[in-house]
Amino acid sequence: MADPPPPPFVAAALDRLVALAPLDQDDRRILLGALVRGRQVRPRRDLVVEGRPVAGSMVLIDGWAARVRLLADGRRQFLAFLLPGDLIGVHRQRAPVASATIVTLTHATVATVPHAPADSALGHLYAVDGALAEAYLLAQITRLGRLSAQERISDLLLEFHERLVPTGLVRRGSFDVPLTQEMIADALGLTSVHVNRMLQQARRDGDVLWERGRVTLPDPAALATKLGRNPPRVTAAGC
Amino acid sequence: MADPPPPPFVAAALDRLVALAPLDQDDRRILLGALVRGRQVRPRRDLVVEGRPVAGSMVLIDGWAARVRLLADGRRQFLAFLLPGDLIGVHRQRAPVASATIVTLTHATVATVPHAPADSALGHLYAVDGALAEAYLLAQITRLGRLSAQERISDLLLEFHERLVPTGLVRRGSFDVPLTQEMIADALGLTSVHVNRMLQQARRDGDVLWERGRVTLPDPAALATKLGRNPPRVTAAGC
DNA sequence: CGGAAATTTGAGACGAATCAATAGCTGTGG
DNA sequence: CCACAGCTATTGATTCGTCTCAAATTTCCG
Numbered sequence: 001m002a003d004p005p006p007p008p009f010v011a012a013a014l015d016r017l018v019a020l021a022p023l024d025q026d027d028r029r030i031l032l033g034a035l036v037r038g039r040q041v042r043p044r045r046d047l048v049v050e051g052r053p054v055a056g057s058m059v060l061i062d063g064w065a066a067r068v069r070l071l072a073d074g075r076r077q078f079l080a081f082l083l084p085g086d087l088i089g090v091h092r093q094r095a096p097v098a099s100a101t102i103v104t105l106t107h108a109t110v111a112t113v114p115h116a117p118a119d120s121a122l123g124h125l126y127a128v129d130g131a132l133a134e135a136y137l138l139a140q141i142t143r144l145g146r147l148s149a150q151e152r153i154s155d156l157l158l159e160f161h162e163r164l165v166p167t168g169l170v171r172r173g174s175f176d177v178p179l180t181q182e183m184i185a186d187a188l189g190l191t192s193v194h195v196n197r198m199l200q201q202a203r204r205d206g207d208v209l210w211e212r213g214r215v216t217l218p219d220p221a222a223l224a225t226k227l228g229r230n231p232p233r234v235t236a237a238g239c
Numbered sequence: 240m241a242d243p244p245p246p247p248f249v250a251a252a253l254d255r256l257v258a259l260a261p262l263d264q265d266d267r268r269i270l271l272g273a274l275v276r277g278r279q280v281r282p283r284r285d286l287v288v289e290g291r292p293v294a295g296s297m298v299l300i301d302g303w304a305a306r307v308r309l310l311a312d313g314r315r316q317f318l319a320f321l322l323p324g325d326l327i328g329v330h331r332q333r334a335p336v337a338s339a340t341i342v343t344l345t346h347a348t349v350a351t352v353p354h355a356p357a358d359s360a361l362g363h364l365y366a367v368d369g370a371l372a373e374a375y376l377l378a379q380i381t382r383l384g385r386l387s388a389q390e391r392i393s394d395l396l397l398e399f400h401e402r403l404v405p406t407g408l409v410r411r412g413s414f415d416v417p418l419t420q421e422m423i424a425d426a427l428g429l430t431s432v433h434v435n436r437m438l439q440q441a442r443r444d445g446d447v448l449w450e451r452g453r454v455t456l457p458d459p460a461a462l463a464t465k466l467g468r469n470p471p472r473v474t475a476a477g478c
Numbered sequence: 479c480g481g482a483a484a485t486t487t488g489a490g491a492c493g494a495a496t497c498a499a500t501a502g503c504t505g506t507g508g
Numbered sequence: 509c510c511a512c513a514g515c516t517a518t519t520g521a522t523t524c525g526t527c528t529c530a531a532a533t534t535t536c537c538g
Contacts, residue, residue: 053475069381072467077384079377092331092357092366095475099374118331118357127331135338137376138318142308144383145316145428149494180516189384194494196518212503228311236292236334388526419484433526435486451535 009109010035012167013061016085019166020132021125030114030122035061038111041104048089048102056112057126058088063108064178066187067100078187080136081105081179083160084167087113087129106178128235135232136163144189147227149198152188154207155227161220162231174216248348249274251406252300255324258405259371260364269353269361274300277350280343287328287341295351296365297327302347303417305426306339317426319375320344320418322399323406326352326368345417367474374471375402383428388437391427393446394466400459401470413455 014035018028038061041047047065048054065082079100082088088102088110116122139159143152160177164170181199182192190198202208207223209216217223224230253274257267277300280286286304287293304321318339321327327341327349355361378398382391399416403409420438421431429437441447446462448455456462463469 051472067377069377071381071385075385077381079380091370092362093370093474094363094366096370097472097475099370099471099473100377123331124333127333131330131332131335131338134373134376137373137380138306138308138339141318141376141379141383142310142316144380145426146310146314182516187384191495192517193496193519196516197494200518232338233290233336234338235332236336421484430527431485432487432528435484436526439486 007036010038010061012169013059013085015168016083016166017059017125017129020128021121023121023125027121034111034113035059036111038062038109041108041110043104043106043108045104046101047104047110048098048100050098050101052098054089054091054096054098057090057115058110059113060084060086060088061109061111063104063106065102065104065108066183067102068186069100076186077189078183080133080140081160081187083163084169086133087126090126090130092118105183131234132232135234139232140187149188149190149194150201151227152190153184153195153198154202154223155229156184156188157208157215157217158220158224158227158229160215161217173218173220174214176213177210177215178213246275249277249300251408252298252324255322255406256298256364256368259367260360262360262364266360273350273352274298275350277301277348280347280349282343282345282347284343285340286343286349287337287339289337289340291337293328293330293335293337296329296354297349298352299323299325299327300348300350302343302345304341304343304347305422306341307425308339315425316428317422319372319379320399320426322402323408325372326365329365329369331357344422370473371471374473378471379426388427388429388433389440390466391429392423392434392437393441393462394468395423395427396447396454396456397459397463397466397468399454400456412457412459413453415452416449416454417452 010032014032017031023031041063047058050069060082062084065088067079067082069077069079071077082102089096089098114122116126118127136159139155143155147155157177161170161173161175164175169175180192181195184190185192185195188195199208199210203210206218207226209218249271253271256270262270280302286297289308299321301323304325304327306318306321308316308318310316321341328337353361355365357366375398378394382394386394396416400409400412400414403414408414419431420434423429424431424434427434438447438449442449445457446465448457
């Protein structure tokens with residue numbers, strides 16, 4: 001009667017996706033069929049290159065990636081981080097050209113996802129993912145424009161927490177963050193030296209623990225209140 | 240044979256829109272029919288409110304608006320500026336909720352635009368507008384994260400120039416910018432005092448002239464080269 | 479013309495960058 | 509299993525860019 005349980009390595013991505021929009025059995029089967037055909041990608045590989053035509057849509061199943069922009073003089077800006085279950089290269093316009101490079105930050109698994117008409121359930125899921133991704137871009141702008149270094153770091157970690165919860169990768173406020181302090185710096189418009197100092201202060205304040213790639217937020221809700229942060233909502237229904 | 244020329248006050252918006260994607264006579268007529276039904280809006284009026292359901296899609300025909308986010312303690316961040324011909328409130332997901340407030344900065348004219356299927360020419364135009372808007376969000380992130388105050392200002396003015404050219408509102412490097420220095424500051428993560436000082440320096444450097452609401456870039460191409468700036472492209476075809 | 483808003487100027491304080499050096503960690507090959 | 513190379517994290521001293529506060533001036537608008 002019921003479908004067999006999905007292989008464990010796709011669970012995080014699948015859980016995140018189905019939380020975005022309701023899917024019937026057929027759609028879930030289509031999605032799962034795509035997910036189990038993932039391919040491995042090494043760290044630091046470009047999944048999409050700025051200025052080049054976008055081949056098709058993908059989903060990040062495992063590992064982290066980032067949208068990044070490089071300036072002529074070597075400065076680097078991470079525009080957004082991609083976590084398991086995030087979609088890559090979904091576009092509506094014809095002959096789409098990538099507006100930013102997407103690079104894997106860790107060993108990653110990605111799979112191609114099928115094109116879906118806008119009025120289908122899967123199409124709606126893509127739309128919600130796109131709207132959420134945009135909402136996080138807006139959050140990133142606010143972080144960079146109007147938050148202090150201290151606030152930027154806490155806010156970003158809260159975002160990771162918030163986005164990882166639907167994947168099931170958070171255990172009592174703890175989750176893996178496979179980023180160096182330099183990557184955090186390049187996302188937050190800071191230097192790695194300053195990120196290091198601010199992280200130490202956050203630890204002293206009891207807001208954040210970060211040991212060997214694993215972050216713990218002892219009280220995410222309290223931290224969110226302290227920052228005045230509230231999660232983005234993009235539809236009147238769930239999510 | 241040919242259609243009558245559009246009323247002059249819609250020309251800027253119409254020109255910008257038709258430059259985004261090819262439209263046949265019927266589509267142009269539909270678009271024009273929407274544009275001539277514009278309504279006037281006073282400055283500082285909310286067109287869309289963050290967290291509230293989005294009614295329908297609109298186009299900004301005349302005047303400027305901005306996507307803005309307000310922090311609990313009064314800090315303000317402009318996320319993006321909306322110029323004549325820019326679309327407002329186009330969403331793909333069902334029951335969309337606004338991810339940011341949109342407020343008029345000047346006296347403005349807006350019109351409702353019809354919903355269009357994703358595979359229609361008008362739908363493609365909406366898609367290209369959406370992709371371009373996202374590309375400008377990415378540009379904003381890079382500005383805030385990795386450019387100096389000086390560079391941010393020049394880069395933003397270059398963006399205005401670039402976006403206004405298709406509207407025909409630029410005459411020999413000159414165009415109206417109905418923004419106060421404080422608004423520029425709230426967009427660029429600076430204070431109005433510092434914006435003032437940096438603008439004076441840009442004037443001394445001969446890069447920018449700004450008098451009584453009108454900006455002149457004596458040599459936009461040279462300034463773009465100096466900053467290493469290149470305009471976003473979102474489709475393999477035009478634009 | 480008058481009042482409010484916007485711009486301009488100055489002095490000083492503060493946050494974050496820079497430069498530089500050390501220590502820790504990770505993986506690799508001998 | 510150890511030694512080494514190359515990142516990554518940490519610390520300190522100093523500089524620089526931008527903010528803050530405050531006041532004067534100019535511009536805009538009714």
